[in-house]
Amino acid sequence: MSTVDGVEVTGPMGPRFDEVLTPRALGLVALLHRELEGRRQERLRARRDRVAALAAGGTLDFLPETAAIRADDSWRVAPPAPGLVDRRVEMTGPTDRKMTVNALNSGARCWLADQEDANSPLWENVVNGPLNLMDAIDRTIDFTSPAGKRYELKPDDELPTIIVRPRGWHLPEKHLTVDGEPTSGSLVDFALYLAACGQKQVDRGQGPYFYLPKMESHLEARLWNDAFVLAQDHLGIPRGTIRATCLIETYPAAFEMEEILYELREHSAGLNAGRWDYLFSVIKTFRTRGADFTLPDRNSISMTVPFMRAYTELLVRTCHKRGAHAMGGMSAFIPSKDPARNEFAYGKITEDKTREAEDGFDGSWVAHPGMVATAMAVFDRVLGDRPNQLDRLREDVAVTAAQLLDVRSTPGQATEAGLRANVSVGIQYVESWLRGAGAAGINGLMEDAATAEISRSQVWQWLHNDVTLADGQQVTTELVQRVVEEEMAAIAAARGDTFAAGRWDEARELFSRLALADEYSDFLTVPAYERMP
Numbered sequence: 001m002s003t004v005d006g007v008e009v010t011g012p013m014g015p016r017f018d019e020v021l022t023p024r025a026l027g028l029v030a031l032l033h034r035e036l037e038g039r040r041q042e043r044l045r046a047r048r049d050r051v052a053a054l055a056a057g058g059t060l061d062f063l064p065e066t067a068a069i070r071a072d073d074s075w076r077v078a079p080p081a082p083g084l085v086d087r088r089v090e091m092t093g094p095t096d097r098k099m100t101v102n103a104l105n106s107g108a109r110c111w112l113a114d115q116e117d118a119n120s121p122l123w124e125n126v127v128n129g130p131l132n133l134m135d136a137i138d139r140t141i142d143f144t145s146p147a148g149k150r151y152e153l154k155p156d157d158e159l160p161t162i163i164v165r166p167r168g169w170h171l172p173e174k175h176l177t178v179d180g181e182p183t184s185g186s187l188v189d190f191a192l193y194l195a196a197c198g199q200k201q202v203d204r205g206q207g208p209y210f211y212l213p214k215m216e217s218h219l220e221a222r223l224w225n226d227a228f229v230l231a232q233d234h235l236g237i238p239r240g241t242i243r244a245t246c247l248i249e250t251y252p253a254a255f256e257m258e259e260i261l262y263e264l265r266e267h268s269a270g271l272n273a274g275r276w277d278y279l280f281s282v283i284k285t286f287r288t289r290g291a292d293f294t295l296p297d298r299n300s301i302s303m304t305v306p307f308m309r310a311y312t313e314l315l316v317r318t319c320h321k322r323g324a325h326a327m328g329g330m331s332a333f334i335p336s337k338d339p340a341r342n343e344f345a346y347g348k349i350t351e352d353k354t355r356e357a358e359d360g361f362d363g364s365w366v367a368h369p370g371m372v373a374t375a376m377a378v379f380d381r382v383l384g385d386r387p388n389q390l391d392r393l394r395e396d397v398a399v400t401a402a403q404l405l406d407v408r409s410t411p412g413q414a415t416e417a418g419l420r421a422n423v424s425v426g427i428q429y430v431e432s433w434l435r436g437a438g439a440a441g442i443n444g445l446m447e448d449a450a451t452a453e454i455s456r457s458q459v460w461q462w463l464h465n466d467v468t469l470a471d472g473q474q475v476t477t478e479l480v481q482r483v484v485e486e487e488m489a490a491i492a493a494a495r496g497d498t499f500a501a502g503r504w505d506e507a508r509e510l511f512s513r514l515a516l517a518d519e520y521s522d523f524l525t526v527p528a529y530e531r532m533p
Helices: 023-055 064-071 095-102 125-139 184-205 218-234 257-263 276-287 306-321 339-359 371-383 415-434 449-464 475-501 504-516 525-529
Strands: 005-009 089-094 110-114 141-145 150-152 161-165 172-178 183-185 208-214 243-248 268-273 326-331 365-366 440-442 444-446
Touching: 005 023, 005 365, 023 172, 023 183, 023 184, 023 218, 064 257, 064 276, 089 095, 095 110, 095 125, 095 141, 095 150, 125 161, 125 184, 161 184, 172 184, 172 444, 183 184, 183 243, 184 218, 208 326, 218 243, 218 257, 218 449, 243 257, 257 268, 257 306, 257 440, 268 306, 276 306, 276 326, 306 326, 326 339, 339 365, 339 371, 415 440, 415 475, 415 504, 444 449, 444 525, 449 504, 475 504, 504 525
Parallel strands: 089 110, 089 365, 110 161, 161 208, 208 243, 243 268, 268 326, 326 365
Antiparallel strands: 005 172, 141 150, 172 183, 440 444
């Protein structure tokens, strides 16, 4: 189905899909694909070349070829756009209809409407996302659960500003082809939302805003900036209307923060400390380099360990130097019916957000509406009547490459409990993702794809670097296989009668194959996507 030359939609048509898959939207997808696909593939090849260089003994450092950009104190990003001046608490979550209503009713200043890590890219999710956002902007969205519970927007004009996160550059979209080629998931998500909702957002006095994930270099940011220019010109939207916040969630990007802001400066809305994917990237980037980059149990790695502290301090310093917002990381805790667990969760959120606010962050993320008020109270206390902390330049901060790379000093141990947690949580998340649910509540935390990526990557790292656990056991293929079988039995017992309806065999096979493979796979979601209809 398509009325645009060279464009074919092979995914099934659902109710109202024609309101999103319009000639205007598909024409934009075609333009972006034809202009940018070659460069996207070039950037992905550059990622592979860097991995090979690091495996051969290379390292990461600030780029000598861009030193002039870092040394030039005269440039700034664009001033904050309407709706992005005060971002003290941002709610995150997928764009299904129920979550859209709950997020917009949450009391947060912004909502990260997630088409990426908290979303599973079933074709229906890809199209229903912008459709739900279109209804949200029109204030017509509602939802009734199978049990008859009704969800609708509060009568409030001050709803959170919508910021959409498309998929990363590495993910394809197989249900929409241009000239016979699969398209970029990034550009499909971007184009479908922009065509459906961009002008609607402008008419409401704001604009189409985005979070950009998984970038590994400023040249990938340049690619996004060129996509923005092409799209704005094609749709007749003034240049600079689009604004984007970049997630600094890969190890290489931490060394190119200023350059990323520079490439996007007329479209920039800041940087975000994507802490969980950052840990995944630390493992992935130096996966073959032994003890210098082998991490202990992932749940024991706090934001105050030296290499994470250097990363967040540099991010705030960099952003405020250039007039950009510095956004803190995710608190994944969700409310519980257990008062003791609730007390612990709210305490951890207060502790985490207090550190961020006092360090100079302009806002931060929570994963559940029930956690918005707790985070808001912290930022209200620190910010007072100020909308942000852009005036805190953090000139006391001077971070070196050696500090960013100082993984070895991280305290903690690899334990059997940590191995079991990686296996259990990783498999549970993959099963949820394969069913089309990209945000999954597991053990009191709202997990997304970063969880599965860290989990299987850490198992791979421990196995291939001959790690010995705290109790003296060496991590071997046989040990991992035994833990997988035991944790699967525990999951089956806990799920009871509902277990049989899940995709557990596929989830176990995929997680195990990637965790035990001789060659490391850069992203779990790529082979997982191949299993989707």
